[in-house]
Amino acid sequence: MARSRSSTEDIPQTGKIPRHIALIMDGNGRWARKRLLPRIAGHRRGSEAVRTLVESATRLGVEYVTLFAFSSENWRRPADEVSMLMQLFISNLENEISRLHRANIRVRIIGDLTRLGPRLATLIAEAHALTCNNSRLTLTVAVNYGGRWDILQAMNALLRTHPDKAGGDVTEADLTPFLSMGDTPEPDLFIRTGGEQRISNFLLWQLAYTELYFTETLWPDFDAESLNEAIRSYQQRERRFGRTSEQCCAPDS
Ligand code: IPE
Ligand code: IPE
Numbered sequence: 001m002a003r004s005r006s007s008t009e010d011i012p013q014t015g016k017i018p019r020h021i022a023l024i025m026d027g028n029g030r031w032a033r034k035r036l037l038p039r040i041a042g043h044r045r046g047s048e049a050v051r052t053l054v055e056s057a058t059r060l061g062v063e064y065v066t067l068f069a070f071s072s073e074n075w076r077r078p079a080d081e082v083s084m085l086m087q088l089f090i091s092n093l094e095n096e097i098s099r100l101h102r103a104n105i106r107v108r109i110i111g112d113l114t115r116l117g118p119r120l121a122t123l124i125a126e127a128h129a130l131t132c133n134n135s136r137l138t139l140t141v142a143v144n145y146g147g148r149w150d151i152l153q154a155m156n157a158l159l160r161t162h163p164d165k166a167g168g169d170v171t172e173a174d175l176t177p178f179l180s181m182g183d184t185p186e187p188d189l190f191i192r193t194g195g196e197q198r199i200s201n202f203l204l205w206q207l208a209y210t211e212l213y214f215t216e217t218l219w220p221d222f223d224a225e226s227l228n229e230a231i232r233s234y235q236q237r238e239r240r241f242g243r244t245s246e247q248c249c250a251p252d253s
């Protein structure tokens with residue numbers, strides 16, 4: 001697997017439009033509660049917001065969008081909500097995959113997929129196979145994903161492949177290819193909707209130098225203008241990667 005440039009070992013190229021946006025889509029339950037609807041109604045509206053987001057991001061020239069759909073801790077929710085979320089994920093994959101393929105979008109699902117059941121496993125494999133050569137945008141959906149799980153599975157896979165490393169001396173370059181998104185540039189912009197200001201075990205390794213943006217907007221209400229607003233905030237940031245402001249302004253920085 002090709003390795004992407006690391007924000008701690010190199011200074012990544014940055015532009016006006018973030019190359020990679022990672023999102024925690026939070027607030028579906030509260031959106032539904034405000035309308036006296038069941039939580040699943042919020043999740044359904046949340047799926048519609050995903051469609052809008054992907055269209056807007058594609059139009060803006062964003063290359064990678066990574067969405068947190070279900071965390072390794074979301075199994076702690078009531079069983080009926082978990083089951084409805086899985087059903088919704090299945091129907092979204094079934095209904096959306098051809099449209100995404102026609103839009104030249106590569107779809108990837110990351111996370112511990114061993115717990116997801118055979119129907120989802122088949123759909124995920126089909127989605128990967130159908131869209132793997134698409135190049136307009138890579139849409140990564142994290143399901144049963146946890147940042148700690150990712151780092152641990154990468155370390156375990158590394159040690160299985162290179163037992164000689166067990167004595168120590170593991171480097172970033174050794175580990176990165178085994179991470180779920182080791183071939184993807186690190187996110188430039190992280191967006192969390194729903195007002196909470198936390199990472200909730202999302203991309204712990206990859207967010208090292210990502211610009212963080214939090215909004216009170218609930219995920220089902222997040223529209224094209226909400227994305228523009230997040231990007232405007234991003235455009236005001238100075239991404240120093242440890243350097244001084246003067247160094248960042250220098251023409252050859
Ligand atoms: C995010 O919305 C979706 C998932 C975690 C699956 P929530 O369901 O967490 O919505 P709130 O936070 O309860 O409003
Ligand atoms: C984070 O949202 C996970 C997803 C959006 C999939 P949560 O609603 O689960 O996060 P916490 O529990 O409030 O931190």
Ligand code: MG
Pocket residue numbers: 026027028194
């Ligand atoms: Mg939540």
